[in-house]
Amino acid sequence: MIQNSLLNKKFKILKKEFDTISKSISIPKIIYDKIKYKTLLKQYNKIDKWIKYYHEYNKKLSYLHELNDVLEHDSDPEMINIASSEKKNILEEIMSIKNKLLNNNYSSQTSQNINDNHRNAIVELRSGTGGNEACLFVEEILRMYIMYFKQMHWKYKIMHAQKSGSTGYKEIILEVSGSNKKGSVYGNLKFESGVHRVQRIPKTESQGRIHTSAITVAVLPEVQELEMKINISDIKKETFRSSGAGGQHVNKTESAVRLTHIPSKMTVECQEERSQHKNFEKAMNVLRARLFQQELDKRFKERSFQRKCLISTGDRSVKIRTYNYPKQRVTDHRVKKTIYDLTGFMNGNIQKMIDFLKKK
Structure with a gap:
């Protein structure tokens, strides 16, 4: 059926x-x-x-x-x-x-x-170059997306979070669902995949020099089990105790799950749920989405698509956007579009930029 x-x-x-x-x-x-x-x-x-x-x-x-x-x-x-x-x-x-x-x-x-319509998405944010500044920027981009999700009336749930030693996040994974007249979650968010660069003066910088840091955003289409079959024999499952918020439960039960896909050596962790079973299901969803995206990337490369296809495929290896705080501007390098309202952009007003990318 x-x-x-x-x-x-x-x-x-x-x-x-x-x-x-x-x-x-x-x-x-x-x-x-x-x-x-x-x-x-x-x-x-x-x-x-x-x-x-x-x-x-x-x-x-x-x-x-x-x-x-x-x-x-x-x-x-x-x-x-x-x-x-x-x-x-x-x-x-x-x-x-x-x-x-x-x-x-x-x-x-x-x-x-077919790939975009009616699909929800898994969004992965990771700190890149820049140390603590990059981790802080992950947290700020997370806030930007959450405010955007609220504008779009989409639901989101944190699947995995790894805090940095001081402030911000080293990595955070979200599950985003919903739909409206602007289209599906994945149909809009896929344009966010890539390297996001920030230029600003860190709070810890005493001489007022501008530093450049970067984070990566990966937006994956949510995949149904029937679309991407994974042999359970290819999965190595490990459990461990969760870290972070959660009270006594965190220290007493091994509810966190780490899955390793042996053929691809891909690893996924999930620890946000109290139930090991739920964490396993969520980790499988992320793994399935990553393997599905890997297969899509492989097909696009085999067909030798031109560079402009990176906009639609969401290639994460390319610098796509710069957030310049001293000049209060955000520039998307794929469409050479600059918006001079960085404050509004960071408050979730990003649809205008996404619409430009859709037209490209």
Whole structure:
């Protein structure tokens, strides 16, 4: 049932894109633009092929219902025998078409939309260069996002937090859910993935020199278990006592969970819940999202996308934004856009910048 739901969702997105392209290639202005027309026509033919696959799939489903009706109500042994044989063949054909439809990306726009629409997100913030200043900036960016989530009426929950020795966080992981007219959580937040750089005078700086620090933000799409299967034999599970707030419970039970995915050597910790079982579930969600993102990154690299695709794929290795406190400005380097209201930006007013990135 879940696979059928995913197929229907894919078809709706595909049909919408197909209809848009169909209208576009009939516009005289587009027809006279040979390069644009050729590109759109190529997309049209590609999507048309998959539309036909969907129609074929639905026809075979209808035929399967007819065969089931014969097997259930017909008393003729010969008819039952024929229907039974036909059913076996049609089921194989249905599964073959279904696998094609589920495992293929139909176009760059469509595959991206499928990934973005209706998805919640896991947001990971980590301190980078700059020591204590970077840890403090993680805390400030966390506050910025929380205020943004409130504006968007999204819910969030801390899954894992690692405080620094003095102030701020070395690492914090959030689970964010919700939706509104601006789109899904992941559809908006994916643009935040990357290196965020801050330029300012630290409180501890006696000579008034500007320091540069950096943190990394990783936004991962929330992934359902059916979409990313993980063999439990590939997981090494460790438990330990939680650290931080929590009273006596923290010191008495080993509720915190550390999971290591042996093939990829990827490690995830979760300690915010009092229950070891809940921490395990949350850690699995994070692991699943990271592995899913790793697979997406691999596909994008294999297809040799140009540099501008980093905006949509959320490549975290690239410096995307600078927060300059002396000049009260925030600059996004991907779209070369500067907003001269750093205070408002840090208070969660970041949608304007995200909208610029969506248009790029």
